[in-house]
Amino acid sequence: MRIIQDDGEALGRFATDLIAERIADRPDAVIGLATGSSPIPIYVEMARRVAAGTLDLSSVRFFALDEYVGLAADHPMSYRAFLDDHVVGPCNLDPAQLTVLNGKAADPVAECADYEQAISAAGGIDLQLLGIGHNGHIGFNEPTSSFASRTRVVALTHQTVDANARFFDDDAEDVPLLALSQGIGTILEAGRLVLIATGAGKAPAIRSAIEGELTSSVPASALQLHPKVTFLVDEFAGSMLARVDFYRRERQIIPGYGH
Ligand code: F6R
Numbered sequence: 001m002r003i004i005q006d007d008g009e010a011l012g013r014f015a016t017d018l019i020a021e022r023i024a025d026r027p028d029a030v031i032g033l034a035t036g037s038s039p040i041p042i043y044v045e046m047a048r049r050v051a052a053g054t055l056d057l058s059s060v061r062f063f064a065l066d067e068y069v070g071l072a073a074d075h076p077m078s079y080r081a082f083l084d085d086h087v088v089g090p091c092n093l094d095p096a097q098l099t100v101l102n103g104k105a106a107d108p109v110a111e112c113a114d115y116e117q118a119i120s121a122a123g124g125i126d127l128q129l130l131g132i133g134h135n136g137h138i139g140f141n142e143p144t145s146s147f148a149s150r151t152r153v154v155a156l157t158h159q160t161v162d163a164n165a166r167f168f169d170d171d172a173e174d175v176p177l178l179a180l181s182q183g184i185g186t187i188l189e190a191g192r193l194v195l196i197a198t199g200a201g202k203a204p205a206i207r208s209a210i211e212g213e214l215t216s217s218v219p220a221s222a223l224q225l226h227p228k229v230t231f232l233v234d235e236f237a238g239s240m241l242a243r244v245d246f247y248r249r250e251r252q253i254i255p256g257y258g259h
Contacts, residue, residue, distance in 0.1 A: 001230045001258045002210060002247040004238045008198045011232040012041030014258070015129065015194050018230065019046065020055055021259065022127045022192070028059040030119075032128030032182075033087060033098070034139075035064070035079045036164075038196045039129050040086060047090035057091050061122050063115075065130070065139040065187075067101040069108060069153065069178035077167055077174075078103060101151070101180040112151040112180055119186070128190035132197050135159050136205045136218035140181035147222045149183030184222045192228040195220065197237040206233055207240040230258050 005011050019042075022029045033039070049055035064079055071078040080100040088095055099118055105111035119125060130138050135157060141149060142157045156164075156177055165172040187193065197206050209220035210231060216222075223229045238244060251257045 001250075002238075002241070003230060003232050003251065003258045004241075004244065004247060005232070005234060007234055008041040008196075009045075011196055011198070011234060012043075012045040014230075014232055015039075015042040015196060016045040016049060016055070018192070018194055018259065019127060020049070023056065023060060026126065027056070028061065029126045030061045030063065030122045030124065032063050032065060032125040032187075032190055033083055034129045034131045035066070035082045036131045038131035038198060041198075042129060042196065043086045043090065046087070050091045057093060057097075060097065062087070062093070062098040063119055063122070063125060064098070064100040065128070066179050066181035067103040068176040069103050069180060070176050071103045073100070073102070073104075103176075103180065105180075108153050108180060112153065115151045115180075115182075116186065125190040127192045127194060128187055130187070130193060130195040130220075132195055132202060132205050132209060132220050133160055134163060134201060134205055136208055136220045138184065138187060138195070138220045138223070140179040141184050141187075141219045143217045143219060145184055145216060145219050147188070147216060147225070148185040150186050151180065151182050154179050154181050184219055188222060188226055192230070193223060193226055194230045194232065195223065196232040198234040200236040200239060202233075202237040203240040206231070206237050207242075211242055 067079045073080040140154045161172050161175045164175050168174040208218045214221050
């Protein structure tokens with residue numbers, strides 16, 4: 001399902017509606033969280049609804065997609081710190097509601113196996129939020145990652161290191177070269193996937209993911225295999241889609257489209 005909206009705030013509201021629907025079905029739903037700039041409008045809207053008393057996250061369990069290797073939980077650039085700042089604090093969660101891979105684990109391979117186990121023990125992820133890299137990555141599954149990959153140690157491409165340098169005072173030297181990431185196979189097991197992308201820089205990746213060939217060279221193309229995916233894109237990220245008129249028409253004429 002492709003939802004094209006004017007701006008990130010509208011997309012944030014749409015995604016939060018989807019989260020609220022899952023929680024209405026199951027108050028202890030399991031939600032997968034992404035980091036980076038793309039999901040921020042979703043986290044802002046979640047926090048707004050929690051403060052307004054219209055969204056109850058008190059029984060929800062959360063799992064992160066990925067974490068840098070070598071950064072402790074209290075490192076300001078760790079994904080744990082990002083999610084504490086953008087979700088746990090603003091949404092008034094108990095920190096124990098969020099599980100993040102430990103980037104400082106003595107045995108990263110065992111850490112990844114334990115993480116898979118923890119997701120299974122929670123009953124699987126009901127709804128997984130995703131961003132997309134300029135090279136089409138999801139999580140830190142870089143191009144040519146297997147569609148069957150599981151949570152594991154991954155290397156980051158130069159493109160990803162450079163893109164993420166903005167979070168490290170623009171110093172690419174400080175960006176870790178390794179991460180722990182849910183695999184594409186892990187991500188595809190979530191009950192529902194919601195990918196959010198904004199800005200013209202994401203337009204080629206969005207076009208390849210939605211309309212391109214199914215190929216491990218574009219990890220997000222694997223989402224074409226999932227029965228319940230909602231792509232939330234703004235006008236800019238959607239600007240290279242060839243079938244945009246069709247996507248808009250689908251949304252107009254199919255009842256409940258995107259939900
Ligand atoms: C984040 C993640 C990455 C980002 C992607 C886009 O947990 O796994 O796949 O979603 O790199 O990042 P932004 O949103 O910062 O452009």
